[in-house]
Amino acid sequence: MRSSLTRRGLLAAGSGLAAAALPALSGCSSLAAADSDPDTLVVHTQLGTTAPGSPTYLAALDRFRKENPGLKVKNLINGDDLGQVYETSRLARKEADVVMVNLYDKTLAWTDVDATVDVGPYLDRWGLRDRVLPTALQAWTDARGRVRAFPYFATNWPVAYNRALLDRAGVDAVPTTGDQLIAAARKLRAKGIAPVTVGGNDWTGQKLLAQIIQTYLTADEARHAYSTGDFGGRGVRDGIDYFVALRDAGVFADKAQGLTSDLMTTQFNTQTAAIQSAMSSALAKVPEEVARHTEVGGWPLGPGAAHERPTIIRAFTLIGFWISPNGVRKIEHVEKFLRFMYRPDTVSRFIRESGRDMALRTDTVSTDFPLVAAAQRLGGDVSQVLLPDVYVPPAATQPLITATSTSFTRGTGAAKVRALLEAAYRSA
Incomplete structure (x- = not known):
C-alpha cells in the first residue's frame, strides 16, 4: 500500500515542496489554518454547513467559547475535500490543531507519516479512555497499537x-x-x-x-x-x-x-x-410522514449464507478528533476542547438534537429520531458485517x-x- 502523502513530503520543511504550497495557502482562508496566536485553537471540521450534526456542533462551539473566554477558536470547514486540504496545509506547516474527520481513504496514512499523532497517551493522561466504547477504541487503533484519533461519531447502517x-x-x-x-x-x-x-x-x-x-x-x-x-x-x-x-x-x-x-x-x-x-445520519433525515411507516432491518440473505440473520453494517469510525503536530504545541487548549466535547451533556445533545450515533458511553437515546433509535434496538435480530473502509x-x-x-x-x-x-x- 502506498499513500499519496509521504513522510518525505511531510518532513520537507523549507523544501521547494513546502515553499510551493505557501502561496496557495496565503490566498485561501480555508487553508491558512495555523494561527500563530498561542491563545487561538484551530479546528478543521466537516461540520458547520449541511452535514448532520452541524447545528449542534456550532452551538457547542459557542458554549465552549463562553466557558473559556480567554481562548479563541478558529473554525475551518471543508466537505469531502477536507483530507486533501489538510494534507496541503500540513506540508506548509499551516495545519489546524484539531481535525474532525472519519477514518477513511487518505486519513488511514496520517499517523504513519506523522501528519497526526498517536492520541493514546492523551486519552490516558486526561482520563478519557473509559468514556470510549471498547469496540470503538479497537477500531481507531492501528496495527502498531497507536490510537489515531479520539473516537466520537459512530453509525448503524441498516x-x-x-x-x-x-x-x-x-x-x-x-x-x-x-x-x-x-x-x-x-x-x-x-x-x-x-x-x-x-x-x-x-x-x-x-x-x-x-x-x-x-x-x-x-x-x-x-x-x-x-x-x-x-x-x-x-x-x-x-x-x-x-x-x-x-x-x-x-x-x-x-x-x-x-x-x-x-x-x-x-x-x-x-x-x-x-x-x-441508510446509515443513521440518513435515517435522521427521513421526513416524519415517511418515518412513521418505515421499518428498519437487515439486508436479505441468499441461500447458504454465512450469516444466520439479515445483515447490517455498524461502524465506529465516522468522526474522530485527530491531533496535529501544531496541536501538540497547544496541547493545553486541545485538552480543554476535547474534555468539553467528551462531556456527557455535550454528547447527549448530539444524540437528542441531531440523531447521531456515538462511539462513547451514554444512556441517551434518539427519541426525536425514531428510525435511528429503532436501528439501535435491532440487536440480535440482525448480523453485523464489516465496513471495509479501514481495510481498503x-x-x-x-x-x-x-x-x-x-x-x-x-x-x-x-x-x-x-x-x-x-x-x-x-x-x-
Missing part, C-alpha cells in the same frame, strides 16, 4: 423499508431472503415504485456492494478480501454471484449506476423508492467506487465484476 409502499404493492412482510426481495421488487415495479434505491455512482453503492458480497463471508474472510484485493475465494465469488442475480432481477432502481447518495435519499424520502440501505488501501478507494458503478450496470457479468474489483487494487 436497511430502511417503507411499509406503506410495500403494502400498496401487495408485499405482506419485509423480505428476509433474496427470493423474497426479488418477488417484492417485481410487485413494486408493477405499481411503478422503484425497489431498492442506491448511490451506485458513489460511496453508498460501494458499501452496499461490499455488504452483499459479505453475505457469504466470515469477518476474517472479508477482512482478507478488502485488505488484499483477493476476490477469488469461494465465498467472495458466491457473494458476487448473489449481487449479480439481484441486480439482473431488477432489485435496484433503474440506472442505479448513475445515482448518488443525494439522489438515493431523495428517492426514498419522496417515496418514489421503497427500500434504501487508500490508493484503491476511488478505483473501487468506479468499479462499483460498472458493477451496478445491468449485463456486467460476475467474472467482470470480480475483475473490476481486483483491478482497483493494482495501483495500491
Whole structure:
C-alpha cells in the first residue's frame, strides 16, 4: 500500500515542496489554518454547513467559547475535500490543531507519516479512555497499537423499508431472503415504485456492494478480501454471484449506476423508492410522514449464507478528533476542547438534537429520531458485517467506487465484476 502523502513530503520543511504550497495557502482562508496566536485553537471540521450534526456542533462551539473566554477558536470547514486540504496545509506547516474527520481513504496514512499523532497517551493522561466504547477504541487503533484519533461519531447502517409502499404493492412482510426481495421488487415495479434505491455512482453503492458480497463471508474472510484485493475465494465469488442475480432481477432502481447518495435519499424520502440501505445520519433525515411507516432491518440473505440473520453494517469510525503536530504545541487548549466535547451533556445533545450515533458511553437515546433509535434496538435480530473502509488501501478507494458503478450496470457479468474489483487494487 502506498499513500499519496509521504513522510518525505511531510518532513520537507523549507523544501521547494513546502515553499510551493505557501502561496496557495496565503490566498485561501480555508487553508491558512495555523494561527500563530498561542491563545487561538484551530479546528478543521466537516461540520458547520449541511452535514448532520452541524447545528449542534456550532452551538457547542459557542458554549465552549463562553466557558473559556480567554481562548479563541478558529473554525475551518471543508466537505469531502477536507483530507486533501489538510494534507496541503500540513506540508506548509499551516495545519489546524484539531481535525474532525472519519477514518477513511487518505486519513488511514496520517499517523504513519506523522501528519497526526498517536492520541493514546492523551486519552490516558486526561482520563478519557473509559468514556470510549471498547469496540470503538479497537477500531481507531492501528496495527502498531497507536490510537489515531479520539473516537466520537459512530453509525448503524441498516436497511430502511417503507411499509406503506410495500403494502400498496401487495408485499405482506419485509423480505428476509433474496427470493423474497426479488418477488417484492417485481410487485413494486408493477405499481411503478422503484425497489431498492442506491448511490451506485458513489460511496453508498460501494458499501452496499461490499455488504452483499459479505453475505457469504466470515469477518476474517472479508477482512482478507478488502485488505488484499483477493476476490477469488469461494465465498467472495458466491457473494458476487448473489449481487449479480439481484441486480439482473431488477432489485435496484433503474440506472442505479448513475445515482448518488443525494439522489438515493431523495428517492426514498419522496417515496418514489421503497427500500434504501441508510446509515443513521440518513435515517435522521427521513421526513416524519415517511418515518412513521418505515421499518428498519437487515439486508436479505441468499441461500447458504454465512450469516444466520439479515445483515447490517455498524461502524465506529465516522468522526474522530485527530491531533496535529501544531496541536501538540497547544496541547493545553486541545485538552480543554476535547474534555468539553467528551462531556456527557455535550454528547447527549448530539444524540437528542441531531440523531447521531456515538462511539462513547451514554444512556441517551434518539427519541426525536425514531428510525435511528429503532436501528439501535435491532440487536440480535440482525448480523453485523464489516465496513471495509479501514481495510481498503487508500490508493484503491476511488478505483473501487468506479468499479462499483460498472458493477451496478445491468449485463456486467460476475467474472467482470470480480475483475473490476481486483483491478482497483493494482495501483495500491
